[in-house]
Amino acid sequence: MSLPKHAVNHLYDYRKAISSKPFSARGKNVVRCQCCLLAEQFCTCADRTQVNSELAFLLIMYDDEVLKPSNSGRLIADIIPDTHAYIWSRNEPNRKMLSIINDPQYQAYLIFPAEYAIANQTVVSHVDPAELPVGKKPLFIVLDGSWREAIKMFRKSEYLHHLPMFSFSPESAASYALRKGARDFQLGTAEVASLALFAAGEPENAAVLQAWFALFVESSLHGRSRNKREELVVLEELKGQYLATLAVKK
Template sequence: MTDKSIAPLHAVHQLYQYRKSLSTKPFGARGKKLIRCDFCLLGIQFCTCHLRQSLNSSLSFMLIMYDNEVLKPTNSGRLIADLIPDTHAFLWNRTEPAVEMLALLESDIYQPYLIFPEQYIENGQTIMNQVSQSQLNNKRPLLVMLDGSWREAIKMYRKSPYLQMMPVLSFAPEMLATYALRKGSHEFQLGTAEVAALAIEAAGEPLNGIALQKWFDLFVESSLLGRNRRAKETLTPIEQFKSQFINALQAAK
């Protein structure tokens, strides 16, 4: 178990604790016999909490999470909250969306952008591939992400009118998904943190985007080690991933 004093609990940690309190039985994740850190949900021997640091960012994120998504050890949305200080997280509810969530979307402080594939947009929303200061009117970008499987994300979008009223930030990356834990059904479908890294770059913070991508890479490698998918005779690979993340953090400062 990781000492929570290492770093403060963020929005996804808090949502995890809330969602866990609603459960009548333990969440049956693959590898449920693995002893996990309570915060990063990695195996305790591969815990990365001591490396977590906030980035200096002018961006904000909102994660709208599908039911038990926040309970999954493979969820990469929590990695965004690990690094971006102003991150908000809510459970999706089709009929009773959180009042606080709707207030943030309507706030004079934020300019929301839905991060979503263009091919699923149905309501004539403005589509863009980058965020420029001229679009913001002195507001802070609020990057809204639907966190769940692609089928769940499409359902959230189609069943939530408030998501169909904001501009859309969309990408068509040429690279293959490197999300080795839970790949999408199509090659262009990336993990939540990977898409967030692209969005951060598109919003004018490329070094922060690289830092999040390296944090994601370390998360994937640590998860695979916990699944016995990497040889335990040597930890050289994991040390290399740690080093790459630390270097990216230093470059972003």
């Protein structure tokens, strides 16, 4: 039985409904699953499994980011149950989004490179949920868009400037093959979330998300052009690796 739609799925439906014209992207003629946005023959929805996590995520997405098949932000919601998603607005921030950021059950952290912190903004390199007051849950805020868009969202959103900034420098370069950034620290959104999970004490969940991301990337590439029959074994191997990470969780 498939899982119900999550926050990013609902945001996709909303953004698509208010669009004045169909969103055009590379591979626009591909017949896609309307949930995972992969080509139907490579749909991964049947394998989507959520884990138990003591962490929460909030995706602030730049305008049409949620419509892009290459977006990996939805993978976070695939795996982490307590995930929220909203479209960024420069002039009128979503009130529900602001209420989540300020909800007393959460301690919000903005995931962003420390070099962009404003004056007096706290920067932390790790988060330990056990050190928070009783009843507080870490809420990781991720700005989801191109690197230029993410910088714009941060600079134009004063409600983010008082939050502690969670910053880390991964030792390895991004493996994101769809829309890789120009600099090594520019990771795919799901990669950023995976690093956050690891740094916040949930390495097994980080491994699940990493494996889910790897399957997503390969499935996306096959849906574009790399669809030779002999190459499908790679997909099966990645699916097996993903299922193995779930088995470790259990």
